[in-house]
Amino acid sequence: MNRQKKIEYILIACITIIMVWAANTTASSQNYFKIEQFIHPDTCKDCHYEIFEQWENSMHNLAHKDPVYTRISQFLRKGLTNEQEILEAETCVKCHTPVGYVSGFPKKISDDLSKTPSIATLGIQCDYCHSAQKVKQMYNNGLVLNPGSGEDDPGVKYGPFDDSESDFHDTAFSKFHTDSRVCGTCHDVKHVAFGTGLETTYTEWKESPYNSSNPEEKITCQGCHMYQRPGIPATGSSPRPENPGSATDDSKKRPHIFTHNFTGANAFVPGMFKGQDKIEMAVERLQNAAALSMDTSKLEQKKLDIIVTNIGAGHSIPTGVGDLRQVWLEIIIKDRDNKIVFQQGVLDKNLELGNDAVIFRAVFGDENGNEVINLAKARQVIKDTRIKAKQSVVRTIDIFKTPEKGSQLTVRLLYRSISPKILNMIPGEQFKPMPVIEMEKIEIIL
Ligand code: HEC
Ligand code: HEC
Ligand code: HEC
Ligand code: HEC
Ligand code: HEC
Known part of the structure; x- marks a missing residue:
């Protein structure tokens, strides 16, 4: 082979490698899955009953159905003509209907949302958060998922324990789940075209004294929001006692089981469903x-x-x-x-x-x-x-x-x-x- 041909071969090989790499990265950054891969929260409820009850009618469960959100999002979309503004007005489903979004429907807010598959209408749910492996960007929901293949092959559920075992699903310790970043990537919302910080909760926390390098002083999102339960608002100015218990009825006792009420300040929407307990918790949080x-x-x-x-x-x-x-x-x-x-x-x-x-x-x-x-x-x-x-x-x-x-x-x-x-x-x-x-x-x- 002459020198000229050799260079050509090397060039072609390089281009092929780059093309395969590019195709793979696009596929993984699109992050699309089949809807059947996600397991219904009712299945998780069979074993994780208490956690399910806390999550039910939380703002995470209601993120897609929330009438305040659905009606405001439809309203904002109407009458826009600027391409960049339309782009932003269409992106809401990425966080409010995340299981639907990663499985291809709905792709945007102007889709016929009444056709959303029923599991996706359940908002930010068990199998979504517990399939998350890492994050590719710290805003506009950059979670990278690794879901299983439905109930017959549930795959790995990532969580805070390094010694847990379940007959149903594989388990894996995930440091990521103990970190504010698992929350922060959805709780920082940037305008997709203009970059304006529309919601900056994670950045506000990151720049606050709670993000301390001293482990004694550091409090993550979970450190307040996943310690709260009725009567215990768990804020920076009120006690945040551990919640001893078990993750299922018959698994071992643990010093702390993270609560899943996810109450913030919304004392309205949970009441349109059956979430009166969430309203009381939101009021307790605001009063502390x-x-x-x-x-x-x-x-x-x-x-x-x-x-x-x-x-x-x-x-x-x-x-x-x-x-x-x-x-x-x-x-x-x-x-x-x-x-x-x-x-x-x-x-x-x-x-x-x-x-x-x-x-x-x-x-x-x-x-x-x-x-x-x-x-x-x-x-x-x-x-x-x-x-x-x-x-x-x-x-x-x-x-x-x-x-x-x-x-x-x-x-x-x-x-x-x-x-x-x-x-x-x-x-x-x-x-x-x-x-x-x-x-x-x-x-x-x-
Ligand atoms: C990157 C994730 C993300 C995207 C994209 C997103 N949101 Fe949200 N949205 C949130 C979070 C997190 C909250 C909770 C913040 C709070 O309660 O103040 C929220 C809360 C809301 C609320 C308050 C609901 C209530 O009951 O008071 C409205 C309204 C809303 N979003 C509208 C929209 C619209 C419209 C879009 C699209 C233009 C959108 N969101 C896109 C993450 C997102
Ligand atoms: C918004 C994301 C999110 C959703 C939705 C969610 N979880 Fe979790 N869950 C977490 C995080 C984060 C932790 C660990 C917190 C830590 O270590 O700081 C956790 C912990 C757990 C654990 C370990 C035991 C405990 O509570 O400490 C189990 C089991 C669990 N979740 C099951 C569920 C089930 C079942 C559902 C649905 C009913 C659910 N999760 C919904 C984020 C979520
Ligand atoms: C058949 C019962 C059963 C079902 C159904 C079930 N789990 Fe579990 N899960 C367990 C048991 C048992 C453990 C171990 C608890 C422990 O070690 O304290 C566990 C642990 C976990 C953990 C902690 C993993 C870790 O290493 O930190 C997560 C997260 C979790 N489950 C999520 C889910 C989700 C999401 C679903 C629904 C898709 C689900 N589980 C359905 C029994 C079940
Ligand atoms: C030191 C305790 C503490 C920590 C840490 C904390 N929060 Fe909060 N959070 C609160 C309190 C208290 C409120 C009620 C007052 C308010 O709305 O700001 C609240 C309210 C909220 C609300 C509702 C806001 C509104 O006004 O609609 C959201 C959303 C929220 N928190 C998300 C987060 C996220 C995400 C993190 C981590 C990046 C986090 N929080 C960290 C204590 C905490
Ligand atoms: C997939 C995106 C996503 C992730 C991940 C996520 N959230 Fe949220 N969260 C939302 C959206 C969207 C809403 C608002 C739903 C609505 O108001 O309609 C919300 C609402 C909340 C609220 C209630 C706000 C209120 O006004 O009462 C709290 C508290 C909260 N999230 C805390 C957390 C914490 C803590 C974590 C991490 C363990 C987390 N979130 C992870 C998207 C997310």
Whole structure:
């Protein structure tokens, strides 16, 4: 073979190797499976009964059915003409219907979602999380799965134990499942075209004191959210005792069984299903998230300082969909005759807040910096007043008149998921107003 031919052969060999490699990586990054490969949560329930009951009607179970999500996503999609905005508005299923997405249906939000295979309508489920092996990117759900082949060949279930055995499925210790990254890849949402951080819970945690290199101080997402059970909110400011028990009725006793309620702050949607217990847990969590205090030394100057501290959340308050969530201060001063002489942050008759209300939230903007409600149009974050983990913020309130001695001063920190103004924009049957949860309250006589 002459030199010229040799070089040609080497070149062809190289190109072939690159093509095979490229084909393989595309296949694995597409990460598509058959829907039959995933095992129904009811099967897991046969043995893992308690864990199933905790997960049932959690926001993970409801992620696809959640009417607030389904109706908002359809609403955002309507009327868009810009390709990049359409691309974003279509991607919701990746996290909200993940089993459907990785098995090819639905691919996008405009698909006929009533045709979603029934197992995929069960949201973020047992076999999805426990087939996850690693992560390829830390945003927009980069989980890489290794599911089995249905009930006859369930494959490996990855989890926190290095000595567990099951007759039904193989088990494997997975350090990844003990790490915040298994949660973080879905709990950081980036606009697919503009890169805007639409949800930044994982990044907020990563940059917080809870992501400490000292193991004594480090608290992962699981360290709070998978210790919670009724009566034990398990936050940064409340005890997080272990939950001794067994993973199945007849497996061995363990010092801690991770709970699967996955409660955050949603005190509305679980009630549309049969998740009353989840609502109570969300309220308990919110009531162990923040501290409130005030400095009345400037009342003579007609000013009141209010201090809010994030003592319980491992991320900002609020987090998640930070443009929708509302956390605000309500301030009421009554004179000695019980007459209101000052108020701010009190809901009006339409349950709306005035422009003067002190509210902690993120605001997204278009290219000109005008506020947008449609996330698909969010090209930038124009404001973020949320309270970071362990941070204190001071807000100075103008009270216009120094209150007389004996007046009553009440300050409350309140939470609701979404304002009626936004809910009422969604076509179709009106939603009931979201409950307002009192996170903290102080009351003094001046
Ligand atoms: C959002 C992902 C997710 C979902 C959904 C989920 N799990 Fe888990 N599960 C985890 C993680 C993460 C751990 C380990 C936590 C750690 O070690 O920090 C775990 C732990 C476990 C364990 C070990 C025992 C324990 O609780 O500590 C079992 C068994 C288990 N899960 C079964 C289930 C079953 C059954 C379902 C469905 C009813 C389910 N999981 C749904 C993420 C999930
Ligand atoms: C026939 C009973 C049975 C069924 C059905 C079952 N499991 Fe298990 N599973 C077990 C037993 C037993 C263990 C071991 C528990 C222990 O060691 O404490 C276990 C352990 C686990 C673990 C921990 C693995 C580890 O090494 O940390 C996970 C995760 C898990 N199961 C997930 C699932 C999921 C998801 C399903 C449904 C697809 C399921 N299991 C169905 C019996 C079952
Ligand atoms: C130190 C305890 C702690 C840690 C660690 C923690 N959280 Fe939270 N989480 C809370 C508390 C308290 C709340 C309720 C207050 C709030 O909404 O911020 C909450 C609320 C939430 C909510 C609902 C937010 C809303 O307002 O709608 C989500 C989602 C959430 N957490 C996810 C996570 C994820 C993902 C991680 C890890 C990256 C994590 N959390 C780490 C304590 C914690
Ligand atoms: C496959 C993507 C995915 C993974 C993985 C995931 N989550 Fe979620 N999570 C979601 C989605 C989507 C929702 C919201 C569903 C809704 O509101 O309709 C949610 C909701 C929640 C909520 C409830 C928020 C509220 O407002 O009440 C908490 C708490 C939470 N997740 C914690 C976790 C923790 C802890 C982990 C890791 C063990 C985790 N998540 C892993 C996608 C995911
Ligand atoms: C990368 C994962 C991911 C993608 C993609 C995603 N979401 Fe979510 N979504 C979440 C998580 C995590 C939460 C929970 C945060 C919280 O409770 O504040 C959530 C919560 C929501 C909620 C709050 C639901 C409620 O009951 O209050 C709405 C509405 C929502 N998402 C709409 C959308 C829409 C519309 C899209 C597509 C344009 C979308 N999401 C795409 C992860 C995702």
